[in-house]
Amino acid sequence: MRKISWLIILGCVVNQMALSQNRYELNNGWVCSPIGSVKVTGDKLSVPSYSIKGWMPATVPGTVLTTLLDNKKVPDPFYGLNNDKIPDIYKTGRDQYTYWFVKEFNEKAPQGNDQVWLQLRGVNYSCDVFLNGKQLNSARHYGMFLRQSYNITKLLNSSGANRLAVIVYPIDPVGNPNGGQGGDGTIARNVSHQYVAGWDWIQPMRDRNTGIWDKVYVERTGGVNIKNPHVITQVPGVRKVEGQQAPAKIIASAELENPTAARKEGVLQYQIDGQVVKQNVTIEPNSFKEVNLPVFQLNNPKLWWPNGYGPQNLYTLHFQFLEGGQTVSDEEQVTTGVREIQTNWNETTRSKQVSVNGQKIFIKGGNWIISDAMLRFTDQRYDAEVHYHRDMNLNLIRVWGGALIERPEFFNACDKYGMLVMQDFWMSGDCNGRWVDPMKSEDQWTRRKYPDDHTLFLRSVADQVKLVRNHPSLAIWCGGNEITPPEDILRPMKDSILPALDGTRWFVDYSNSDDMSLNTLGGNGDGPYGIQDPVHFWEHRTFPFNSEVGSVGVGDYESLKRFMPAENMQVPQYPSNKVDPVWDYHKYIGYNQYIDPYGAAKDVADFAKKAQLVNYDQYRALGEGFSNRMWDWYTGFIIWKTQNPWTALRGQMYDYYLDPNACLFGLRNGSEPVHVMCNPTDGMVTIVNNSFEEQRNLMLVVHFYELSGKDSFVTQVFAYIEPTSVKRVLSVKELADKLAKDKGVFLSLQLLDERKQVVSDNCYWLPDANGNYSGLQSMAPAALKAKATQTGKGKMTVALTNPMNNPVAFFNRVTLLDAKTKTRILPVFYSDNYFSVMPGGEKTITIEYENSNPLLISIEGWNVATLFINPGS
Template sequence: MRETQLVLSNWKFKACQEQEWMEAIVPGCVHTDLLRNGIIKDPFYKTNEHDLQWIDKIDWEYETHFDVNDQLFNASTIELVFDGLDTYADVYVNGHHVLSADNMFRTWKANVTSMVNAKDNVLLIKFRSPVQEDLPKIEKLGYNLPASNDQSELGGLGAQKISIFARKAPYHYGWDWGPRFVTSGIWREARLEGWSGSKITDVYVKQDQVNASKASLTVDVEIESEHEWNGLVKLSAGGQTWEQAAHLKQGINVIQLPVEIENPKLWWSRGLGDAHLYTFTAELCKDKELIAAKSVRTGLRSIRLVRDKDEVGASFYFELNGVPVFAKGANHIPNDSFITEVTDERYRHEIVSAAESNMNMLRVWGGGIYEQSVFYELCDEYGILVWQDFMFACSMYPGDEAFLENVRLEAEENVKRLRNHPSIVLWCGNNEIDSAWAQFDEKGGWGWKKEYTSEQRAVIWADYEAVFHDILPDAVEAFAPGTQYWPSSPLISLSGDINQHAHPLSAEGDVHYWGVWHAVEPFENYNLKIGRFMSEYGFQSFPEYDTVMKFATEQDLALDSKVMRAHQKNGDGNRLIKEYMDIYMSEPKDFPAFLYMSQVLQAEAMKMAIEAHRRSMPYCMGTLYWQMNDCWPVASWAGMDYYGKWKAMQYYAKRSFADTMLSFDKTDDGVINIHAVTDLLESLKGELRLSLYDFTGVLIKQETTQVSTAGNSAAIVSSINELEWLTGCEANRVVLYAELTQGGKLIDSKEHYFVKAKEQKLTSAVIRISEVEGSNGTSFALETDVLAKQVWITAEHEGMFTDNFFDLIPGVAKIVEFRLRESGEAASKPAAAGKVQARSMIDFLAEGK
């Protein structure tokens, strides 16, 4: 092999105007390096964010000294490679300027063969302040472009929105769930690469036609060669090999190998089958000598976005290997404000949590980053489909020649980098910009257009079309042909008229429904406002008490305290949580109780939405709530807090996303329908038992019916008259309990209450927790003397329970297991919980409530 590399380490950094160097960690950023050196305090603690806005106003520099071993030094080509520089940087090797970077999302390379010495090399990188770099661009443009979530005032910039000029993670400038930390630094690996003769630079497995009987592929092997010569390319995968003679010219060559695999093992999303992965290894040989090799991993599958016209509009669903898939999942944001702090373990925790929550899709939202490779590798392994946005969100962007060219190169590189991942099923141009600007609806959108003259509007929209209707789709078509491109989320279709822009009742395209939350519409509207694919909707809650105490003190525990307001980035957020809580829930007894109640409130809202969407299949074929995760400890829409702790909502989502699920809804005339929803392909046959209990556990009424539905469908399997079942009962003291069994095995169960939570007459419950015999402290049975709602169990040791925040009916025992995921492990394993505590809703209510 004629390739070698040196990963660059032993970095130091300083502000350009300072003299004293400090230790730095690469990959990293200025903020994390300042923190490790004790120069700044924890950015996430209290209101420290506000005191750290000076960091992005000054220039910083990073330096390392290195020697080069003989093998690398003697290579005929030596390249300096940065997988990521954030963002405006000038790079010098031994005093020579070798490159200038201006895009966080691109790889930067320079040929440094003639500049590198065997010993005592100096590499210096000067990062220019993104604020000072981009402020003059507003003056040059003559007006601000819309950027709703850019927290420019917090950053000391008044109304000057600069985030739109930098090709850098938009959320760094603040969002309505995230802080404003405009970072600089070397955020991905930096290295020297040496090679001689020829090297394989890329292997692309193009899936021309894939089905259960045969996979017809074209494998493109890209080779860079220093000279012209004849060789042989060998390809191997799944125990088969293929060969192709290769006449190589100087420069870049692409050798195409036609490949057929009989009866391939297909890649399936979670719940439908095995996410089987093949490794394709390409070898470049001269005579019998191995010159270069490269391996890639992919899954063989056919995927298409089906948008067929029907009697009400047009479908919007993903068909995997010929099977319509109901997409279940959430929107993913970066796991940290400082991306390099996210370990592989944190990524694994998120993706395994998605799989354990019965999800099959995550949307990589456009205000973050094109994720690290490990994220997509884990999605490939766990069968999690990925809706991938390009990194544009909630803003209009400039359209000068340099900006457009930068975007083109960014798009081409990232599509090429990610195209072998079977998990990626869609590239989407941006988040919410089409509907925010609403070009074809004078009264529509977010009010942006009225700030501009008609001439300015024409330019802004033309610039939008250049990026999202030309450059990005061209990149997908050229570098990942056959992959679907969707211009903006949400969108009805690219019609070029008023019918383009999505709304909550769109009968085609995808929908972001925010009437619940922003418009204070009732939760019940989730049952009414259902689109063909619900790609965003959500409701906020606070993290649990232990998480809050990581950034606050007891004195800060009030909704309107300075610290709690600083950790609530949605201006109306705390008021809205309180307003909705007053509508649906009883009064909490104190602030820690309020935190718990906010989680239950959020969970109940998301349960109503998810189940309404799933009951509506095949009209609706996707439900992705906002949002999966957090980038710092905060009140937000996340189901998992910054520390990876599942909120009540995550447990609810796990139940509502179950592959086979029961769900209730009630008609205006008092009929309660029980739905069975299954994503499994085999038909569903079983027994449905409905039981009416009072809150003390007395069985009042019961009926059993046989149910049968087709696979991959939703159907009403039973209907009852509410008045008949409630005859002689107080509606606020009874619960309807449904159980679906197959061959005596419980498939799913669900409770239905006849009044809102605040109207239910709860009494103090005694919850008995007993260790399951022979489980060695890992499994527990929970029972109660009276109805216990939203039972929250906590353990002495670290780990999590298989279920939580559930209702306990007297006489109906619940078994839970405590689990822990060891570092690097694919799945959680039973673990000893230590002391276990259980509390329920009644324990958090104010006296007399």
């Protein structure tokens, strides 16, 4: 049945799990057993007296495969070809990964009107839930993205000893991982994630991520439970970052549930900025009610801005229901930011333009798959990954539609670091029928109707919107990746569900929709994805708001060693494209002829070193090329992609182990808020100002340095540039061609402020007349002087000096090591890396980290011998 009432759907959605004052997580002490080893039903299994001696410890939240890995029952699927050694559910049948999970916990039966609730934030894919001999769900629960909430008050044992038993069944169908995008496509018949059947950047997850994959909570409330608090902020007008602010409006509501047999009267209230906003409420017995609180005017608000434009101020709203106006029955906290998202059509670029608080934002984004392919999510990993995106000078992350609605912990990090979020729903053009595809088992017309259960899809949409809608970082909802949902899903989402539950954000029907942008021929699309000549990013006009454009991303030798056996450390060959099986399995795409201009790779370490030069040049050129045509050709770009959820060899700024490569720092440079750069075709030195403030009295300094270190000073001139604009200053092409002709040359560009502090520092290495970096291959060594200083807990600076008359100290990486093992500390956040220091120049790198072990700094470069220094030396 395809005709669906969204009003019914909204009424079925479970409560949002905002921060509760009386809630705890069931995240340890679980055990599990495969269904074939359990001979009793759930009602008997969940009785505390039934023996579960010898059951295997289980990882919850987690998947079956995570549990098997943690118990050393399977090899690490991210290493080498190990994933092929793990039985795939398509061949074994679903029972292989159907498991019982059991957890014993202490919670006494409450007195009076107090209530106790069990909440499961995510189970993949279907389950039955039992507590103390009773089944909680009247019918089997289905859906990876539909949360569950059960009132367990009357089932708790008076002793406080309780047993929870959950049987988790895998998706059905599980999909054939035949090498296609999403395998044979049938994975999309479920309301689940699609990448688990394999994609062009990942191998299949053998259990399809079956398990209790998200958090499980027990919450205690009084007779009234607060559910799904909702906060909308309205910020009218065009705002400045600094100074006194005009008022903003806070529009808040919450759902209240009274599960008792008595009418409840009381006050729903929240506190913000020292003020209390109240609403008197009466709730009938065994009923549910949505309550709107009075609109509140927040004077002189501290606004939330995207990264690079202003601070990320946050407010915490403390919601309470006071029974009889006196007794706290329940309380929840919502942390949000005061900001407003607007969009309009830019007629010049022919694309959508995003504004925040009335100010237009040039979108610099990265595509995000998922933090971990096996759903091993942690607050720390989310924080580190989003921190890296902040460090790349990006301001948006798009969460791709073949994965999931990201977790609140991800959005917390985006709120903190100023990342706008474009969130896709669970569709992809590959699985859902946009293209003819011989790898798919069903035709396009059939795939176009996926998933099988449209009602479940819409219920899940409503539920997940309520889960994350309060986050200021969430800016755009997207119907699907490269395809719209079926019409009877799209229309309720667009016309009913989102307006009713949110209504404050741009909804784009699919990721490369014509509503997003139109190119000069009138259509929209995405790509390219492979390695490009850097000139391409400057001169080739692509889609004006490109949702997917990207390139390569192999890490360095230390990164490769983490997941690649020594016998597979073979240099990929060009032009034969001969690739070792492990490289191929981990989805390597060729660097083609872009390594050879630096000299043919002698071994894998040499290949990986030279790959970093290519990485840096690629992503710097991407950031610069799009910025060069800001508001002329483009309103934004989103890189495909900035991270990998497993050990892939393409499209990443840091590896799975959170070790950054040169892609990150090339993009960081090319995407600076205020940046000086040079067009490789016409030699035009250009300044980009991505801030809201005019930049006055900047000093532009231009030098050429020969390979010997000889300085050919060009000019220094004062420059002025208006807000959010691009300014072309002068061309150095004629001199560049002359100086680079024989061996190549370095071009150094700097912007200095009135205090002579560096605002932007950019070094290009230009090839010789034949397009080769012949001079780099014979550079004389440079002896850097370095000093590392501890500046605080988890903070350090490294000051580097290149003496006068030295050659350029080229392409250096500073790395924080464990002093005993000399292994890299991960993650670590560097203010810059893969940088060059000119003769007579200085460079200071700041480092942030969390580690208490004795530390060591290593410095290595193209023509700089590896140097180890101790902090304080």
